[in-house]
Amino acid sequence: MRWAAAFTLGCGAVLINPNPWPLWLAVPMLLMALWWAPLRGPVLALLLGALLCEWQVAQRLAERWPASRHGETRQVTGWVSDLPTSRPGETGAHWRFRLTTDADARAAGLPRQLRVSWYDGPDTLAAASCWQFDLRLRTPRGSHNPGSFDYEGWLFRERLGATASVRDAVPCAIEVTGPRAALLRVRAAWADGLARHLGDHPGTPYLAALSVGDGRGLTDGHWRIFRETGTSHLVVISGLHLALMTGLGFALIRVLWPLWPAAALRLPTPLAGGVGAAVLATAYALMAGFEPPVIRALLVVWLGLWLAWRGGWRQPFRALALIWLVVVAWDPVRLLRPGLWLSFVAVAAIVYLLAFRLRPRPGWRQFVWLQVALGLVMLPLTLGFFSGTSLIAPLANLVAVPLFMLLTPAALLAGALAQLDAGWVTPVVHGVASAFAAVDAGLRLVTTLGDGVWWQRTPVWAISVLALIGAMLLLAPRGMPGRVLGLLCMVPLLLPRGVERAPLTLTVLDVGQGTAVVARTPHHTLLYDAGPAWTGGFDAGDAVVVPYLQFRGVTRLDRLMLSHADRDHAGGIAAVMAAFPHAERLGADSARPCVAGQRWQWDQVRFEVLHPPAGAGPPGPRRNDQSCVLRIEVGAQAILLTGDIEAPAEQALLRQSDRPLAAQWLLAPHHGSRTSSGGAFIDAVRPEVVVFSAGWRHHFGHPHPWVVERYARRGIRSWNTAQHGALIWQFDGQPGLGDPLAWRLNHRRRWHAAAAP
Template sequence: MHALSSLPSPWWFAALLPPALWPWRGRALLLALLLGTLLTDWHAQRRLDARWPESAYNEERWLRGTIASLPERADEPAGEDGAPRRTWRFAFVPEPDEDLPSRIRVSWYRTDAVPAGGQCWRLKLRLRAPHGSLNPGGFDYEAWLFRQHLGATATVREAEPCAATGAWPVLRLRQAWSDRVDAILGARPGAALLKALTIGATAELGDADWDAFRLTGTTHLIAISGFNLALVSGFAYFVLRWAWALSAWLCLRVPAQRAALFGSAGVAAVYALLAGFEPPVARALFMLLVLVAAAALYRFTQPSRGLALAWLAIVAADPCAVLAPGLWLSFAAVGAIFYLVVGRWRPEPAWRAAVRVQLFLSFVLAPLTLFYFHGLAWAAPFINLLAVPLFALLTPALLLVALAGSLSPALAGAWLPPTATLLEWVLAALQALAAHWPMAWLPSAPPLAALALALLGSLLLFAPAGLPLRPLGALCLLPLLWPPQQAVRGGLELQVLDVGQGLSVLVRTARHSLLFDAGPAYEDGFDAGASVVAPYVLTRGLRGVDLLVLSHGDRDHAGGVPALRRLLRPMREIGTERGEPCRDGERWEWDGVRFALLHPPAAADADDARADNDRSCVLKIDGPFSLLLPGDIERRAEVRLLDAHPAALRADVLLAPHHGSRSSSSPAFVAAVGAREVIFASGWHNRFGHPRAEVVRRYLDCGARLSMSGEAGAITIFGEAGALRVERWRERAAHYWNAPAAAQPYWRTAGEALPAQPCGG
């Protein structure tokens, strides 16, 4: 159901109800399927109904409510008065109002205020409907908002603190611990890691930290989830069992094992609350409680039933939880452990069992990791053999430090500095491993069939001894090493990716690939190179690209370059600080398709008065159809191109210069190109107003068909049977939680409202 573009009508359920009630062998299964689908539809529709409407985009309203999460901070340059200014992001819960979403994702830019979790604020918010970039294989921001029950995004225009309500006690406790750590440790790396491992506050960990965790396969140890919960619960079990057994009176009334079992479940519940009860933690707690209940009722002889019951409890409470990668990874890990250790008649030494479990987890989780994250840390099994025992000791110890530090400021002052130093040693070790381990990350996105075959192969390889098919498991893993490339349709294929207000274009011929620009990257963590461009390239079956052409150095075009170098390793670069300069006159040919650089001129001086935009690299491609990629050139560069290359400008497809700004796309340039398809690489409702209405009108007057990446999602163009085919990803593959493609987009309506003019006039 989650694969549908829209939720099914209630009439479908009414049509399926009679066969589900009729007495036949499969009615129980059909009835369960019908009830599950109906529950999912009800949950999903409630969330969609609670969203802020697109028709009220940018409407401003005063709202009183509570900050319902630990605010995420990003430091900004100091203001004129020298005071620190920061950007904050947090979940905001307004006071109940039937016209408002129950939770809003708020961004508060460049402020000297210090919001805190649990505080009451009266905010003037500029509200927006959920909308994000949409690309094959890329991060779906709208899906993330949907899973987090966030019905709108907003920016703060004005703010007034209001009296505290006394609610949200757990959040206030978490905020108090965060404030105490900041007061004692400041901005040390150890402080960020300490808060991540004790209260689940990971926002202060930097990109370099997450890269180290990703490359070493230790992310699951840092982001609080099932592993951390199991560690704390297991530690509590053994401590409580030992302490309970010291009293014969207590043991006569409740066996030590049962007392420790229930006590450890209670400790895990408290830890989950302190970690923010985020969805991964809540799912892990539900799973743990179900398994504890099964053990307490002496029904643990079949762990698979307990695991199935935990799945049922989680999915019944939130059917949309199946959209989260963490749910599948958590259950796959627990199921893998059961598969490997339960029912084996020959016991193993503990160290050997631990090695087998770690290796098997790495094998069985590899297909899911490749599916969700488009890559694999091949060193993870070896590093985790040391990291898992280390964090098994660290996590309970850190919680004891947090408990003591929360109760006594003196103990906090004495214990937190050495604790932070220890964590910094651990972080430095992981960073060193990530930096020096050869080819630590293997980027790849094999097709679903190859992943399913690899999962089967993992189960065969670690099956009980004596199974005759075990050697076939190794063969099942081979397709992961050589993922098939998707064929290029028509000999030349162009993909304009939806990277927001920025640009990245993939051009493919039969055996070669070129990336034109890398998309934006910002301090708040969004990197289009890592989250959009690289995943898309990998899902095409490519391990890298032959050539990266950078039009110019503006952040919205060049921000993703470091991520692309790390993940795709371009064989050659043009226009980057490490690559060759982009100069008029260079030409090459791939698979019968001709490429030519038309601008800037070879004699251009980088220090002249020419604007950076007008030094953009301009690429012309001629094959089954022709296309022109002009970067961010403005009118001065357009005049130069009209003088130097009047015939070469003619193209079937044009990427509108400078996102459709009024400083480009002059009437003479638009007429000279004469494009049939024009694409605006602009963000949805971007703050620059691109594409400008007069520019849209100009292209319409010349008979071009128009598309905008921010509205259409990724746009693919190829030639077929002598005609140009255009595919817009939001029209083709959007899910029901994605904003639908507008029949008459706002940017086109604005252009059509202007009076028509002769083409080139």
């Protein structure tokens, strides 16, 4: 176990370091191992973990498309190497898929794997089909914010060296061959068979997901239900499903093998059962796509069966440590996946509880206590990884787990039958799908009973680890000294941490080409604009704004102020209002429009709307100039949020002599376009800092070089979310402004792109 811990520590040291691991450290570590015998094994394991992980990380980074060639168009031949997803477009389907490039493309320096978007593409796109594309290639880069999805990290984990969009495409004259392509075609045919028999039946997504790992039919609404009920693990093929197939295979062979006496004499029934279990689990993993998480789970199954054959499970924690060591060594980068930690901690907790803690009870009572105890153990990890936990997960899993264990084999059988065209097949498949639809309806009903998710400001990992130790102490056998300390260990995790200490904390989120600003006082929260959203694509409200607010422990959004109705400012509003339905609306598309002179005060912070003037009327063709302009004042410091105003609105503000315009901090009007930030306006505001909220190398070209130079010529410091990620300032009311916490600079990992313009 010490070796497994040391190996993991070595891998972790590489993954959390923003710079390459210093190889010179290997020399003193080797000397320490040679000199100090008691630490020789752990030190060597730590060194081996660090070196192996560094090699893996360097390999993946070497495959990435360089930023210097971002936007380059190349002709690429490759094949669609996953089940492509689609959504309707204006003149055709919009497709997304993984493209595996051919040997010629790789020899020319292209990555082996690309994530490709094909807008207005053909009506059908076959899995494992070969194409010759003209692709516009982009270096891996995404928004960089506290608490939000790490898109760059996901591309890194999935070994996707670039993203690309299709400019032109011609089918290849040859068919892709090989086992991967053949398996992919089988999975696609399986999914097509289900769709042919079921159509739009609400149970179809469940059958496809659990039989062939096809999650294309699961919508955002499904995933929201799974998060709120803590049942996501039941619809993603993982260790639970492979363990179920393993048990089913073992039971079937155990019953059927003795019926063949000659074979039973040559191969003992328990050993034959183990072989059958391994074969069935492997077949299921292949049908699920043999993706890395499934491979990891299959490794666990194989090792578990091998240890059972060798008698290794007499020491269960040593067996788990060995399995962990093999899984991490197979791919150290998988340590970045929360699922790896959650699954192993859950298994270790189950072993601990069943083997050493829980006394035998009637079956249902044992299962209930196990769910409650698992909920307690998993609480620190779910809060640490996701900033929240489902309060109804133990209850939901109490019912859902047995149902899914019964229905998963039925889904496999239904998927196999769906490949037949016999008339009796459709009613059978419909019956299984209806059972899943009933489960779906039950999960949705549970979520309507109240708010089942507890959102808490993401704790530092020391607090999560301390709480995990506390949970294990609370579940320790009676009579063990120090059990009461478990309660004390849990206290820091449960304390509310959503209150800001500074008089005002201002966060400009990195939402790409758009705007979203969060202003927080000790007891109130304002959101100024909700970021962009594009039909069927990126939604900053769902992907950035709401996760950030949950990450910071915000449970109540007091006011949502929408500067104007352009999609890059208002696109994310639906997701924000769904998460915070009681937020007061002010500005565009609300019953209370912005009018100059509106004022309010929260704590020590004063807010005043400076524009548009009363009587401005509804927005016309130049609605940018009717953006809400908000001035925030705390002590001797002031902030000016300007929306998308352009030169005419700036001139109107200059003519308002009765309202102060000066501010030390300025959000550049209209993202720094050349139609805004006039010299007279800048001179009137006299900012110390200007912030551009823009997309990285976006085709709009914001901020315009003339505007950047105009601010620089006046000695004004500039920051750009496209370059620096989310920007966080704390205002104390005293004169002068320091530098912000720039998320891309201060929370960078090896796989994150540099803060380059």
